Amino acid sequence: MNKLSSSYKELLERLSGGDRLALARLMTLIESRPPEVYALMSQVCKLARAVPRLGITGPPGAGKSTLVDQIIRSFRACGKTVGAIVIDPSSPFSGGAVLGDRVRMQDHSLDPGVFVRSLASRGSHGGVSRATMEVSVLLDAFGMDEIIIETVGVGQTELDIMGIADTTAVVLVPESGDTIQTLKAGILEIGQVFVVNKADREGADRIASEIQSMLKIAPSPDGWEVPVVLCQAREGEGINEFLSAVENHRRHLEARPDLAARQAEFRKQQLIEILLTEIRHRLLASSSLGSQASSLEPGLAQVFDLVRDAEKDPYQAAAELLADPKKLAKILGIK
Amino acid sequence: MNKLSSSYKELLERLSGGDRLALARLMTLIESRPPEVYALMSQVCKLARAVPRLGITGPPGAGKSTLVDQIIRSFRACGKTVGAIVIDPSSPFSGGAVLGDRVRMQDHSLDPGVFVRSLASRGSHGGVSRATMEVSVLLDAFGMDEIIIETVGVGQTELDIMGIADTTAVVLVPESGDTIQTLKAGILEIGQVFVVNKADREGADRIASEIQSMLKIAPSPDGWEVPVVLCQAREGEGINEFLSAVENHRRHLEARPDLAARQAEFRKQQLIEILLTEIRHRLLASSSLGSQASSLEPGLAQVFDLVRDAEKDPYQAAAELLADPKKLAKILGIK
Numbered sequence: 299m300n301k302l303s304s305s306y307k308e309l310l311e312r313l314s315g316g317d318r319l320a321l322a323r324l325m326t327l328i329e330s331r332p333p334e335v336y337a338l339m340s341q342v343c344k345l346a347r348a349v350p351r352l353g354i355t356g357p358p359g360a361g362k363s364t365l366v367d368q369i370i371r372s373f374r375a376c377g378k379t380v381g382a383i384v385i386d387p388s389s390p391f392s393g394g395a396v397l398g399d400r401v402r403m404q405d406h407s408l409d410p411g412v413f414v415r416s417l418a419s420r421g422s423h424g425g426v427s428r429a430t431m432e433v434s435v436l437l438d439a440f441g442m443d444e445i446i447i448e449t450v451g452v453g454q455t456e457l458d459i460m461g462i463a464d465t466t467a468v469v470l471v472p473e474s475g476d477t478i479q480t481l482k483a484g485i486l487e488i489g490q491v492f493v494v495n496k497a498d499r500e501g502a503d504r505i506a507s508e509i510q511s512m513l514k515i516a517p518s519p520d521g522w523e524v525p526v527v528l529c530q531a532r533e534g535e536g537i538n539e540f541l542s543a544v545e546n547h548r549r550h551l552e553a554r555p556d557l558a559a560r561q562a563e564f565r566k567q568q569l570i571e572i573l574l575t576e577i578r579h580r581l582l583a584s585s586s587l588g589s590q591a592s593s594l595e596p597g598l599a600q601v602f603d604l605v606r607d608a609e610k611d612p613y614q615a616a617a618e619l620l621a622d623p624k625k626l627a628k629i630l631g632i633k
Numbered sequence: 634m635n636k637l638s639s640s641y642k643e644l645l646e647r648l649s650g651g652d653r654l655a656l657a658r659l660m661t662l663i664e665s666r667p668p669e670v671y672a673l674m675s676q677v678c679k680l681a682r683a684v685p686r687l688g689i690t691g692p693p694g695a696g697k698s699t700l701v702d703q704i705i706r707s708f709r710a711c712g713k714t715v716g717a718i719v720i721d722p723s724s725p726f727s728g729g730a731v732l733g734d735r736v737r738m739q740d741h742s743l744d745p746g747v748f749v750r751s752l753a754s755r756g757s758h759g760g761v762s763r764a765t766m767e768v769s770v771l772l773d774a775f776g777m778d779e780i781i782i783e784t785v786g787v788g789q790t791e792l793d794i795m796g797i798a799d800t801t802a803v804v805l806v807p808e809s810g811d812t813i814q815t816l817k818a819g820i821l822e823i824g825q826v827f828v829v830n831k832a833d834r835e836g837a838d839r840i841a842s843e844i845q846s847m848l849k850i851a852p853s854p855d856g857w858e859v860p861v862v863l864c865q866a867r868e869g870e871g872i873n874e875f876l877s878a879v880e881n882h883r884r885h886l887e888a889r890p891d892l893a894a895r896q897a898e899f900r901k902q903q904l905i906e907i908l909l910t911e912i913r914h915r916l917l918a919s920s921s922l923g924s925q926a927s928s929l930e931p932g933l934a935q936v937f938d939l940v941r942d943a944e945k946d947p948y949q950a951a952a953e954l955l956a957d958p959k960k961l962a963k964i965l966g967i968k
Contacts, residue, residue, distance in 0.1 A: 336952035343946035357692045359809065473808045474694060562941040569940045569947040570916050576955060577912055577965075581905050605904045606897040611678035612904040617671035620911060623968040630912075630965065633958040 302337050310341050313440055318413060321440045325415060328432050331579070336572075339432060345439035348561075350548055353463025354448045355488065360469040361495040364531040365540075366448050370406055372537055373444050379411040381437030383430055385449040386418050413437065428575050431462055431568065461567065465547045467491040467540070470509075472501035486512055490524060491543045497528035497536065522550050580631035598628055637672050645676050648775055653748065656775045660750060663767050666914070671907075674767060680774035683896075685883055688798025689783045690823065695804040696830040699866040700875075701783050705741055707872055708779050714746040716772030718765055720784040721753050748772065763910050766797055766903065796902065800882045802826040802875070805844075807836035821847055825859060826878045832863035832871065857885050915966035933963055 302310075309327075312320035324342070328335055352369070354362050366382060373380045406412040415437075417429050430447060437445050447463055468489035486509075494506045506526045513524050525543045529536030551557065585602045601619060604610040619626050627633060637645075644662075647655035659677070663670055687704070689697050701717060708715045741747040750772075752764050765782060772780050782798055803824035821844075829841045841861045848859050860878045864871030886892065920937045936954060939945040954961050962968060 336948045336955070339948035340946050340952070343948060562943070565940050565943060565947055566920050566937055569937070569950050570913075570920055572947055572951040573916060573954065573964075574909070574913060576951070578905075578909060581908060585901050585905055602901055602904070605900050608897070608900060611675050612900055612907055613671045613674035613678060615904050616907040616911070617675070619908065620671070623962070626967050627958070627962055629908075630967075632961050632965075632967070 302334060302341065306334055306338055310338070310345075313342070313436070314345050316441060318410065321413060321436060324436055325433055328436070329429060339435070342435055342439045346435050347438060349438050349443060349445055350465070351434055351445045351447060351463045352544060353466035354446060354469060355450070355466060355485075356469035356493075357474060358450050360471050360474070361531050362448050362450070362469050365469055365493065365495060365529065365537075366446055367406075368531050368534055368537045369446060369541065370412055371534075372541055374409065374411055378443035379441065380413075380444045380446065381434070381440065381442035382412070382414045382446045382448065383433050383437070384414060384416045385426055385430065385447070386416055413440070413442065427462065428571055431571070434462060461564065464551060465490045465544050467493055467544070469493045469495050470505060471496045472499045472505050474505060486516060487518075490518070490522060490547045491540065492524060492526040493529050493536075493540060494526060495529045495531050497530055502528060520550075520554060522547060577630055581629065584629045584631065598625055601625075601629075637669060637676065641669055641673055645673070645680075648677070648771070649680050651776060653745065656748060656771060659771055660768055663771070664764060674770070677770055677774045681770050682773060684773050684778060684780055685800070686769055686780045686782060686798045687879060688801035689781060689804060690785070690801060690820075691804035691828075692809060693785050695806050695809065696866050697783050697785070697804050700804055700828065700830060700864065700872075701781055702741075703866050703869055703872045704781060704876065705747055706869075707876055709744065709746055713778035714776065715748075715779045715781065716769070716775065716777035717747070717749045717781040717783065718768050718772070719749060719751045720761055720765065720782070721751055748775070748777065762797065763906055766906070769797060796899065799886060800825050800879050802828055802879070804828045804830050805840060806831045807834045807840050809840060821851060822853075825853070825857060825882045826875065827859060827861040828864050828871075828875060829861060830864045830866050832865055837863060855885075855889060857882060912965055916964065919964045919966065933960055936960075936964075 309320050309324055313324060324338070328338065332338075354366055354369075356362055363384075366384075370380050370382065406414060415433050417426060417433065434445050434447065466489055468485050468491075470492065472494065492506075492509050492513075494502050494509075496502070497506075506528060509526050513526075518524055525546075527536055527540045527543055529540060531537070554560075584598075601610070601615050605612050605615045619629060644655050644659055648659060659673070663673065667673075689701055689704075691697055698719075701719075705715050705717065741749060750768050752761060752768065769780050769782065801824055803820050803826075805827065807829065827841075827844050827848075829837050829844075831837070832841075841863060844861050848861075853859055860881075862871055862875045862878055864875060866872070889895075919933075936945070936950050940947050940950045954964060
């Protein structure tokens with residue numbers, strides 16, 4: 299493992315000393331994947347204390363940002379510091395959020411007890427999970443008491459935050475559609491807490507009781523009774539009920555006999571994700587080298603060229619590479 | 634590459650002969666990843682004719698299934714055969730769709746010109762993309778004239794279908810929320826066609842014109858003018874307009890000077906995905922072997938055990954593995 303230069307060591311010291319600039323700097327640094335990323339993250343892991351992660355997910359327009367804003371206010375009122383990660387399923391073209399949103403979040407930008415970080419999800423498989431994991435470890439190491447992860451949607455990303463968040467809340471609104479549609483989205487088993495936001499609107503009680511009856515049919519496999527909380531996040535109503543539901547779930551988790559086993563499994567999963575991220579990068583690097591590139595043997599670069607030119611189908615090429623240990627090792631940047 | 638046994642060869646012959654049972658059998662077979670998967674898919678690729686893929690995405694409750702049902706009817710009325718892939722962001726626990734949905738789709742189950750396949754998205758990174766790609770190649774090889782891919786959500790999954798679908802339609806409803814929320818979900822640049830479904834409801838014209846004005850601010854980078862179509866899928870209204878918008882986009886794509894380059898890039902991407910899927914499987918296999926397993930050297934299995942037991946953080950372990958070509962090759966199942 300690369301030794302850390304003194305400038306990195308200084309950054310880490312400033313991080314553990316509560317320096318927000320060092321925190322921001324480290325987030326940017328780690329996203330750029332320098333060769334020192336492993337040594338750096340390894341030190342950051344040592345500083346982290348495994349504070350609980352609260353995931354907030356749901357369809358667009360459900361009022362997740364408003365809810366997160368109110369949760370931050372509540373935590374702050376209790377004297378807790380908060381780190382928030384906001385995952386923007388941004389454009390794969392522009393590589394950033396379409397609009398500068400998060401307007402409300404900026405209320406907290408002058409509060410030294412709050413740090414909000416936006417992450418673009420782009421199109422990369424697993425890339426967001428890894429970035430979210432690393433930013434949350436950084437916020438943990440920085441000393442935040444609470445970490446909130448907000449993500450839009452009902453697809454892959456939310457399933458992913460389940461692995462990172464200890465408690466995931468699914469936010470819906472009365473307009474979220476017939477329950478059958480909600481179920482179709484498979485979000486029922488994602489949430490440990492359900493929030494019906496904008497509960498002053500027509501149909502709030504109906505959707506809440508529909509979720510409740512569905513939860514009775516498909517109860518949580520670990521015995522947790524998933525609560526459904528009515529909120530009006532904009533008015534701050536229902537926030538206390540929501541936070542006590544989260545607190546109850548945390549106590550439930552701590553009482554579970556398999557807590558240690560789950561944490562152990564999560565750490566192994568982290569290792570696999572880190573290795574796969576590295577290998578994906580190496581594969582992309584190998585494939586983008588043309589046959590003229592000197593760093594790949596001609597016979598190897600040719601494989602990608604043949605597939606590109608449709609002279610070989612990708613499955614045949616994959617089979618040939620997988621059958622040849624030397625070629626495979628080379629393409630994966632081993633040795 | 635493994636030689637294909639006569640039973641596989643027979644299946645392929647039956648596939649190209651239009652045998653639906655062989656098609657279903659091959660889909661199930663390929664999902665179980667037998668050692669012959671590469672040889673099998675390679676042959677399937679040879680049968681495929683690259684028919685266009687139409688992606689349908691949007692939030693739950695937008696009426697995507699109803700729209701897909703109507704699109705299938707229209708295609709059938711023109712004498713075209715249709716393969717449809719429905720991606721269910723199903724529970725990561727039960728590993729299948731929560732409810733037996735797709736009720737309407739069953740109208741087509743007796744039609745020999747239609748084949749519908751459900752895929753569970755589960756929590757696996759990229760797993761759905763690979764499965765969707767393979768099932769679509771199978772439907773193509775089977776001889777379907779049109780392939781439709783339906784997926785719920787506004788997150789990772791939809792960005793992924795962009796790579797597989799030639800044309801992606803985003804389905805919204807008047808209740809899909811303020812445009813700012815829609816933009817926040819970053820779906821603006823996902824769609825080559827926008828559909829405002831349930832257009833008889835209040836606010837349909839408003840959301841349509843809001844999307845249109847946003848599209849003017851952020852026009853499609855390739856010069857395609859993204860149309861916004863009003864539909865009432867349940868009544869079959871607007872379906873013809875929608876399909877002619879899709880047809881126009883296909884013509885636009887064919888006229889693009891970089892068509893060949895994009896297809897070449899897609900094939901290379903396929904190869905990378907196939908290799909990564911295999912490597913992920915191998916890594917998971919290595920990590921699940923305890924130190925008692927004889928197939929991994931004690932020193933190697935120990936790495937996973939140390940991480941599991943929190944005696945080594947995952948970054949340090951990753952760095953050590955990446956720095957040791959022999960260990961890395963072993964863990965990736967090379968040689």
